[in-house]
Amino acid sequence: MSLVTDADKPTLYKRIRADIEKRILTGEWPPGHRIPFEHELVARYGCSRMTVNKALSELAQADLIERRRRAGSFVRRPQHQSAVLKIADIRAEITALGRAYGYELIGRKLRAATASDCDRLGVKKAGKVVAITCRHSADNVPFAAEDRLIDLSSVPDAATADFSREPPGSWLLHHVPWTEAEHTISAIVADDRTAEALDIAVGAPCLVIDRYTWRSARTITAVRLLYPGDSHRLVARFKGG
Amino acid sequence: MSLVTDADKPTLYKRIRADIEKRILTGEWPPGHRIPFEHELVARYGCSRMTVNKALSELAQADLIERRRRAGSFVRRPQHQSAVLKIADIRAEITALGRAYGYELIGRKLRAATASDCDRLGVKKAGKVVAITCRHSADNVPFAAEDRLIDLSSVPDAATADFSREPPGSWLLHHVPWTEAEHTISAIVADDRTAEALDIAVGAPCLVIDRYTWRSARTITAVRLLYPGDSHRLVARFKGG
DNA sequence: CACGATTATATGTCTAGACATATAAGTCAA
DNA sequence: TTGACTTATATGTCTAGACATATAATCGTG
Known part of the structure; x- marks a missing residue:
């Protein structure tokens, strides 16, 4: 069993998701913190927006972040x-x-x-x-x-x-x-x-x-x-x- | 409060997801049932595979279905x-x-x-x-x-x-x-x-x-x-x- | 200053492709 | 029958675009 779920052979979007998840779980990005915009992550990871979007969408579905149009994506407080x-x-x-x-x-x-x-x-x-x-x-x-x-x-x-x-x-x-x-x-x-x-x-x-x-x-x-x-x-x- | 979440203005992938979710919840597709292949849903809804894939991926993330390569997607027993x-x-x-x-x-x-x-x-x-x-x-x-x-x-x-x-x-x-x-x-x-x-x-x-x-x-x-x-x-x- | 109209922007959804990869199923030999 | 090899196929991931839409921020006006 691996230490991190989904880490067997990290595809790019999973890596992005795991990176962000880690920063949230360690508290580096506390509740309310605005995570980088999609276009910033696109630049950082050198991939298309759909790939970043998939990572962020999954984090949103898992209630880890909240996405707001025009404003950005924010770390949710544990609910x-x-x-x-x-x-x-x-x-x-x-x-x-x-x-x-x-x-x-x-x-x-x-x-x-x-x-x-x-x-x-x-x-x-x-x-x-x-x-x-x-x-x-x-x-x-x-x-x-x-x-x-x-x-x-x-x-x-x-x-x-x-x-x-x-x-x-x-x-x-x-x-x-x-x-x-x-x-x-x-x-x-x-x-x-x-x-x-x-x-x-x-x-x-x-x-x-x-x-x-x-x-x-x-x-x-x-x-x-x-x-x-x-x-x-x-x-x-x-x-x- | 609406009866169904995410039903405010159903986009296509949400409609696909809701359709499948409904059949699972009503028992029409019981646990173990193989749901239609992506290409079949593409044909039925007249959309691209990515749209169907997004619907199925969310259902998988919610543990409602299990996806197996080459085999298809199956209704999970409630877990x-x-x-x-x-x-x-x-x-x-x-x-x-x-x-x-x-x-x-x-x-x-x-x-x-x-x-x-x-x-x-x-x-x-x-x-x-x-x-x-x-x-x-x-x-x-x-x-x-x-x-x-x-x-x-x-x-x-x-x-x-x-x-x-x-x-x-x-x-x-x-x-x-x-x-x-x-x-x-x-x-x-x-x-x-x-x-x-x-x-x-x-x-x-x-x-x-x-x-x-x-x-x-x-x-x-x-x-x-x-x-x-x-x-x-x-x-x-x-x-x- | 307050308030309504406009604009800029980040996310939401979608497409038509592509190649990768795990694996069920079929094939063939021992 | 059994095991090893091959193949077909469904899902997994990704791209480079496009247009839609909600809304924060700005601008103008009374």
């Missing part, structure tokens, strides 16, 4: 994310509810990936990983317990990031643009350890969310979140065809 | 939907697992919408509704309990549909193309009634999915599904920007 962000950034979720956000780092370990780590990250062989355990609270009431693994070969900066102040989810969101995520949701009843972490009764229902995030076929992080099941609701909105 | 379908069509989910699907209609009532019905459907005032209670099983083991409300002003045919044979979810899927859905997921522990319906112990964890589906701002159905929490996993995959 699909909102539904997901509600899940992805617990701090934002809690503060959006008008409640006081609390965060507590319980454990942080830097280690060479074990077999079970690789399995969790969905990779054959990872180098080093950071394992983080922490807890989120709202108005001083436990809100969610988090158990996370970050692949350092994808996110080397995570090795030195200070997770005692900033929750890893927020940190990642601001340092690593993700492109895809998969959630597996299930329900369990709280065992002793979970009950203690969430300050609920043993046997109370818990919502379990396992999220696995990657960018361009490259694993970023795997996280398990435990919520008190009766006090939390997870909202996901889809669009169908 | 962006698959994550959702897994939720939406329990019968398909169970049979996909290679297990025997069982369905049992427990109750069906046609009534004028009560205040609580309107609330559940998210409308101010509905006319008549159908309320359905049923149960799904896999290999004769209870799989999910369903409690559904269908808005008859949006789906009049549902009044006369025979839900004793076909589960309402499957029926709706084949009769009413949905465009958007919102899921609210939570966890509970089984009470007496739930425990009996799902044949699990009282106090066992349950996953609750409330799904609310609409099309073009028109409510179609609201459904609550109860799954045994330890035996069921819900997978959702998102794409971000």
Whole structure:
């Protein structure tokens, strides 16, 4: 599997699309930024306008850019994310509810990936990983317990990031643009350890969310979140065809 | 709001795309069906191949069709939907697992919408509704309990549909193309009634999915599904920007 | 200054070709 | 029958143009 999708034998329009996509994803061209006009890209790549147009049209279809006649093409602010962000950034979720956000780092370990780590990250062989355990609270009431693994070969900066102040989810969101995520949701009843972490009764229902995030076929992080099941609701909105 | 996107002033390639999209969505061209070759569409619409190619390329980018060199273009089985379908069509989910699907209609009532019905459907005032209670099983083991409300002003045919044979979810899927859905997921522990319906112990964890589906701002159905929490996993995959 | 008319320009769509390339299908030999 | 080779064909990409159209910017006028 290649690092970048569609990069097997880059045709010109795919290269143009990938170039622009990369600048958007890395933040070099932030939302609202005007990307070069078609005629400028034509000059830069030395091709016909149809080739540039095809690249830009696909980016537009993917909602990465917005094209406006006479004005140009502009980087869109992520919009699909909102539904997901509600899940992805617990701090934002809690503060959006008008409640006081609390965060507590319980454990942080830097280690060479074990077999079970690789399995969790969905990779054959990872180098080093950071394992983080922490807890989120709202108005001083436990809100969610988090158990996370970050692949350092994808996110080397995570090795030195200070997770005692900033929750890893927020940190990642601001340092690593993700492109895809998969959630597996299930329900369990709280065992002793979970009950203690969430300050609920043993046997109370818990919502379990396992999220696995990657960018361009490259694993970023795997996280398990435990919520008190009766006090939390997870909202996901889809669009169908 | 218009019913069909991009239909304001249909240019030719959009018309071609919409024509094909319609046939796919209505099921006239089912998954696996080979759609006409480019040269056939060129002949039918009397345009150049690039125009047809643009329509087909967009359908391919939207994952509605798959294009294979030398073979042609084929309707894909819903796969962006698959994550959702897994939720939406329990019968398909169970049979996909290679297990025997069982369905049992427990109750069906046609009534004028009560205040609580309107609330559940998210409308101010509905006319008549159908309320359905049923149960799904896999290999004769209870799989999910369903409690559904269908808005008859949006789906009049549902009044006369025979839900004793076909589960309402499957029926709706084949009769009413949905465009958007919102899921609210939570966890509970089984009470007496739930425990009996799902044949699990009282106090066992349950996953609750409330799904609310609409099309073009028109409510179609609201459904609550109860799954045994330890035996069921819900997978959702998102794409971000 | 405010507002309507004009103009310049970037994107939107389309054509009639061209060559590249993956691959289904057919051919032939072991 | 099976495997290797050849061929036909549908899609993939690209060009150098063309005209259409929405609209930002400019210009003029009251």
